[in-house]
Amino acid sequence: MAEWLRSPAVMDANTDSATGTDTATGTDTAIGSAGSPLPLPLAVGLVVNPRSGTDVRRAVAAAGAVTIEDKANVVRRVVLGAREAGVDRFVVHTDTHRIVQRATETMRGLDLHWLDHEMTFTEEDTVAAVAAMRDLGCGVVVVLGGDGTNRAAARAWPDLVVVPLSTGTNNAFPVLAEATIAGAAAGHVATGRVPVDEVTRRAMVVRVRPDGASAPDDLALVDAVAVDDPYLGSFELFEPANLRTAVLSRADPASVGFSGVGGLIKPVGCDEDAGLLLRFGPAEDCDRVVRGPTAPGHYADLGLAEVRRLEPGEEVEVNGPLLLAFDGERKRRLVAGERVHLSVVRDGPRVVDVADVMARVAADGAYVFPGKV
Numbered sequence: 001m002a003e004w005l006r007s008p009a010v011m012d013a014n015t016d017s018a019t020g021t022d023t024a025t026g027t028d029t030a031i032g033s034a035g036s037p038l039p040l041p042l043a044v045g046l047v048v049n050p051r052s053g054t055d056v057r058r059a060v061a062a063a064g065a066v067t068i069e070d071k072a073n074v075v076r077r078v079v080l081g082a083r084e085a086g087v088d089r090f091v092v093h094t095d096t097h098r099i100v101q102r103a104t105e106t107m108r109g110l111d112l113h114w115l116d117h118e119m120t121f122t123e124e125d126t127v128a129a130v131a132a133m134r135d136l137g138c139g140v141v142v143v144l145g146g147d148g149t150n151r152a153a154a155r156a157w158p159d160l161v162v163v164p165l166s167t168g169t170n171n172a173f174p175v176l177a178e179a180t181i182a183g184a185a186a187g188h189v190a191t192g193r194v195p196v197d198e199v200t201r202r203a204m205v206v207r208v209r210p211d212g213a214s215a216p217d218d219l220a221l222v223d224a225v226a227v228d229d230p231y232l233g234s235f236e237l238f239e240p241a242n243l244r245t246a247v248l249s250r251a252d253p254a255s256v257g258f259s260g261v262g263g264l265i266k267p268v269g270c271d272e273d274a275g276l277l278l279r280f281g282p283a284e285d286c287d288r289v290v291r292g293p294t295a296p297g298h299y300a301d302l303g304l305a306e307v308r309r310l311e312p313g314e315e316v317e318v319n320g321p322l323l324l325a326f327d328g329e330r331k332r333r334l335v336a337g338e339r340v341h342l343s344v345v346r347d348g349p350r351v352v353d354v355a356d357v358m359a360r361v362a363a364d365g366a367y368v369f370p371g372k373v
Contacts, residue, residue, distance in 0.1 A: 040113060043089040044082050044183075044190050045133035045141035047126055048075060049149040049167070050095045066167045068097045071144055074165060075103035078142050078183035079110070085187025085361075091115065091138055093129040123152040130156035139190035140352065142182065147173045147257075147327035151221050153349070154205070160349040161189065161200055172222045172252060172259040173203070173327070177354040185357040193366070196350070199357045203348030204249040204270060208324070208332075209315070211339035220326035221349075223248045223258040224342050226318045232330045240300045243280040247316050247342040251276045257328055261292030265307050275344030277316055279306035315341040 048071055079090065089111040092100045096119075104110055115132045119125055126149055133141055134157045142163045143153050150164045150173050163186045166174035175182070188194050206224040207216035226245040227238060250270040251262030262268070262276045265288075283289045286303035294300045310316070318324070318341075320334030334340065361367070 039137035040089055040091060041137060042087055042190055043091050043113070043133075043136065043138045044087050044186050045130070045136075045138035046075065046078065046090055046092045046100060047129055047133075047141060047143045047145070047149065047153060048093075048095065048099045049126065049143075049145035050097045050099060068099060068102075071167055072099050072102040074144055074167065074179045075100055077179035078144075078165070078186070079104060079107065081180040081183025081185075082187035082190070083110075085184045085193070086191045087187040089113070091133050091136055093117075093125070093132075094119075123148065126152035127156040130160065133157070134160070139192075139196070140186045142186050143174075145174075146171050147222050148329050150174065150349070151219065151327045154203075154219065154221060157349070158347070161196055161352060162349045163352045163354065172250065172255040172257055175351065175354060181358060182354050185352055185354040188357050188361050188366075189352055193364075194357050194360050199353050199360065200350035201271070201353065202346050203351050204273070204275065204312075204344055204346045205348035206247050206249050206275070206326075207343050207345055207347075208326075209341045209343070211341065216343075218326070218332065219348070220247075220249070222250060222327050223325075225258060225325040226322045226334075227325055227330065229323050229330060232323065232333065237295050237298060238300075238325070240280070240294075240302050241282065243302065244322060245280070245316065245318055246276075246278040247310065247344065248276040248278070249344050249348075256293045256296050258294070261290060261294065261302060264292050265290055265304070266309065268309065273312050273346060275310035275312075275314075277306065277308050277310050278304065281305035310344050312345055313343050315343045317341055 088109060091113045093115040115129050117128045130141060130153045140161045140163060142165060143150050144165050144167045153162060154160055163182050164174040165179060165182055189196055203221060206220040208218040208224060209216040224247045228242045228244060246258050248259055248262045250259055251266060251268040252259050253263030253267055255263060262278055266276060268274050268276045281303045283301050283303035286305055288304040289301050290304060291299055291301050317339060320338040321336045322334050323330045324332040324334065
């Protein structure tokens with residue numbers, strides 16, 4: 001058995017340890033030869049970040065936390081929707097809060113394949129899980145989290161087909177869709193009832209290319225921000241005086257975070273092949289100041305030294321010493337003399353258009369059948 005895969009129910013009391021069969025449901029485990037997992041056709045991957053929507057930014061701003069019970073309820077509705085579309089097989093990862101187990105413990109006939117890799121309690125857990133889902137041939141992955149969780153998923157699988165559902169702090173990337181319908185759409189994509197190329201669109205993202213390198217080595221889904229801060233991580237709000245530069249893949253006035261800030265100045269839709277550059281300065285020294293929602297329930301005054309649209313592939317140079325924050329989280333330190341180039345390109349994950357999927361299956365009469373009269 002592949003060292004990172006076990007199934008079902010984390011080999012619990014219902015599992016025959018000799019055969020790997022669930023004695024309650026008869027579901028076989030996915031065991032590959034020579035340590036390689038077998039492909040799992042018609043499978044939907046489920047990524048649930050137990051820490052999304054709970055960080056200190058919500059405590060110091062005015063937003064409530066997304067509870068474990070909230071996430072379990074979302075997972076349950078996703079699974080129920082996908083089952084109505086013909087999917088009973090799900091690839092899931094373990095977490096210390098047992099979110100998926102809570103969501104599905106009363107359901108019968110599910111084929112749950114559990115990824116078993118060593119937990120680091122960082123975004124690398126999401127990276128490892130999505131990489132395994134890719135290797136197992138999942139047709140689509142439903143991600144419960146914010147911008148940061150979806151960024152980690154995209155790092156693992158550049159061609160990821162994703163239904164991103166919002167349970168995070170910064171939620172400019174996830175789609176607004178009811179979980180039952182999002183699960184149904186994911187199921188229809190996984191079964192091939194709708195052509196994946198016709199119901200998905202690659203996301204515009206921010207690519208990060210180190211100076212002298214021929215190719216990017218990192219990305220942000222929504223915003224890459226250069227800040228003059230001493231600490232990595234996402235443990236506090238951004239201090240306006242420390243902001244230097246932001247490159248946005250979208251600028252939506254209906255969003256929170258830097259995408260929302262940019263949208264209040266010069267909107268750029270996610271379907272536009274363009275980005276937005278913001279250069280910040282002290283509010284008292286700038287001709288323009290924007291008051292924008294830098295976090296849920298929190299507004300700040302930001303001085304604007306430069307605002308302009310970016311063409312696809314146009315590079316913006318950023319020089320250290322600075323920190324780079326990707327999708328709201330401080331991730332990368334640039335030392336003095338170090339330089340990177342930021343650009344917006346449409347080569348991100350393929351986001352499922354839930355409304356388009358459901359319109360197509362409705363037109364095909366997928367949920368209508370003859371009565372008995």
